[in-house]
Amino acid sequence: MDLLNHLPDLHFLRPELLALLVLLPLLIWLLRKGVTRDNSWSQHINPTLLQAMQGKQNVARKKRTRTGLLLTSLALLLIAAAGPSWIEKPQPATQRSDNMVVIMDLSLSMLSEDTPPSRLVRAKQKIVDLLSMRKEGSTALIAFSGDSFVVTPLTDDMRTIESNLAALEPLIMPVIGSRPDLGVDQAKDLLAKTGSSTGRIVLVTDGVAPHQIDRITDMLTSTEFELNIIAVGTEEGGPIKLPDNRGYLKDGGSVVIAKTELAPLRALAIENRGVFSELALNDSDLEAINAAGTLLSSEHQQNALRGEFDQWEDMGFLFLVLALPLCLLAYRQGGLLILLIFISPQQADAFEFSDLWLTPDQQAQRQVQQGNYDIAAQLYTSPRHKADALYRSGNYEQAAELYSQFEDAENLYNLGNARARAGQLPEALEAYERSLEKAPLNEQALANKAIIERMLEEQEQAGGPPSEQSEGQDSQQSSETNSDQQSQQQQSQQQGQSSEDTNSQESGQRSSQEQDENQQDQAQQSTSNTTDNTAQSEDEAQHSQAMPESTSDIEQMNQQAQQSQGGSENSDPSAKKAESLADTNLTPEQRKALEEPTPTENQSMAIEESLSSEEQRSYEQWMRRVPDDPSGLLRRKFEQQARERSREHYSEEPLW
Template structure:
């Protein structure tokens, strides 16, 4: 239990404690005033003026009643300290960046060096990606995982300064191994689609083309960001510059045609590194997935909701009621002999202690969206469960009746899943009108616009042919 998160969902109900305290004080003062007669009335007359039974009546029933009222008010106020997730859906795109750490990346034909410029560019890419998962690979003669797929870009950015050519145990430019390792990372994360970006100044062409085609068959595409200039520059070393066996200075050039060939084999894009972000935009790294099915892949995020523990405070009221109303002792016996409920069992016991929406939430957490959709009464929650179970048309009908920004955004997701791209874009536009800060709605809208443009271009090409 996290006491820092403890609060009441409906704190205004705590104001009811004021009249309860006032009533208790009044009853207490009245009992005290009755007892004061003992000090002023003769003992011989006291039995005839006051009921002795009233004077001897204990105070604990009054305190029990007061405790019952307090527990009831606290229960209605809704004490909580546990966050409850509510599903909202956003596109997930996966990107694996393979950064070349071979010696040629130390060349200074671009300032301050190829490698430092490449690290800055990778950081720019991570800042521009608003959503999705990213992994980082470093390679030279062999490829190594720096960070697996994660949505925490700050972790990857913090590791970039440590990536230098000196840390690589084997020198070379094994881009084929980098593609192979990137493909394995995407498969291990069970990503049906994704993009691999090679940030490099050279490739082993034949092997890289072969690996790029294999990755394409699995649903991944390979893009290449070329680092350096065609003229090239010497490669600095501790002794000055690197020389070959004949003592000639080695100049690190840039074979643009070979790099572009790998991108074509991987059905990706090719770009030369630029000072601005035109290279990143031309590579289309922000919106990776191109077809509608991949664009609809969803992952759970969380909108902060709180679990209401108030109903559990009502349980102590049962024995309190039995003690105050002594004829109700059978209630206490009934509670003691009843079996303790299991987790979300359907039936009268679950209906007794959990509201339908609470039952639906538990079923949703147990990965039972179809049963959760039947249990939910709240339209938004019901639509979320229907969406998870693949009932996009029914989810669309429920979300279309809601007028808040989140519902409009989720409506756009459902319409996109049904293939109604123009209607989905309109729904995203409505969500952004209500809440311009919905970054997911902006990303999804822009992605669907690109898909529509591609479809229109394909239709025009087919008509022309």
């Protein structure tokens, strides 16, 4: 009944294919001509005898039945291909590609407390609310002060953005100031790389200078990107409170009052196809800028009302379902057996029960956890993991061949380790230098490069034939890099001997040995604690020294930053770091750096699980010494990007 109601709407999406139905009568005539014109045994055998031989069946009637089924199925297939349709269904008005870039102001004025607890805290809370509303599309986060930096590129993982957001504060920025125009320029580049002509920029700031408004407008004139602005702060303003109770920011001895001018921000947003909103306690400001991206533009809404986005549904599959049984009835048994000739059998492979549940890489990972590195090297399909397994099994030359296939800094570092362990010191030095060209701040590569340089210098001073030098390389390297392992083996041997001779030793000697060991452990723990406290005190001292208290301090810090950026272009940081390391005594940790390649995340977990209880305690002690400082990581990331840009900073730009 439903189909009868839609019969007036029946039409074909591809009606030109119905013209092929004209050829069906011609096909019927050709088939009938073939039936009546019989050149088979019927011309030579008596019809009665022929019927008896064929099971008393009428061959002509059988052929006519098969012909009728074939023609009916062909007609249904042509109708299905023509696209019959009688149901109209609405389609999505636009393809959802809602890309948004959030720009956060990290100038010193964000430390003002006119919107308690502070502008910075309120801005972070608002961005967190914005991220929670984003259910579709990609989002990026940019932070700016005196320069602009991408904190998180376009992604749909809002948790990553939120975790980076918590570490943002004005004092981690390498250049202090207020350059929202640089942030908008970076946001425009991020949106342009997506290939979409539309995108939205959300600027969370407390002010834009007049000359920067003109720059931003010129940037966005040739694009269709929207600039939405959320203003933080009040027009009355407030003083800029410095952290650690260091008072307020001063300019010429007077306290700076940071005011938020709303009128220029409102005009900037409207001029660039956006919406202006003041920071609110509820979600009204986010709803005003359509943070969730659920609303369509007015043009798309009008098109939807006119029905321009409705589409007729192709119902040809129903006729296809009807045609398939008829094709099966008209099927002649044995007609498709010829296709088996062209089907090549699959190659038989060796099969194990573990192949049902684990991939070769997963099986190799289990062998790594068990310490069977030779077997793991045979199972791994990834060249990188195979090289790591070969390295751990002692096949350094084969591992070096696989590492040489890669050109990234990490694998070049591992290539240097493998060549060093194989006794190829000049080649190892070259690999470390190539790795440092791509990652100049890799301290492990710098330390290993210093080790190789010192060994080569000692060989040059000692002299001797090349064969003796190569042997000396192996022995010297093994003596330096395996010092920790030898000491551990000696300790284990001593413990074994002591355990064998416990019956002949006196209890006083055993107690004295235990007391000596406990004293050594306590000394190591106190040393690690003092180093931790020293490192923390040094970080706090550097942090307090970098704290500006006046505008003159800000200008001096920016000049120093610009001089360091300019000097970094003409200097080789890796060479300087290597020279400084070569002049100092190498620690056991630096010597041990040559023993293991850089592990991946899964391998590091496997290594940690394979350690003994004593090694795990030592590992945990070292891990506790690594400071949990996400702000420091972002600070170093921003400093490196600032050095690569070496951008000039003009005196007319605002400092807060």
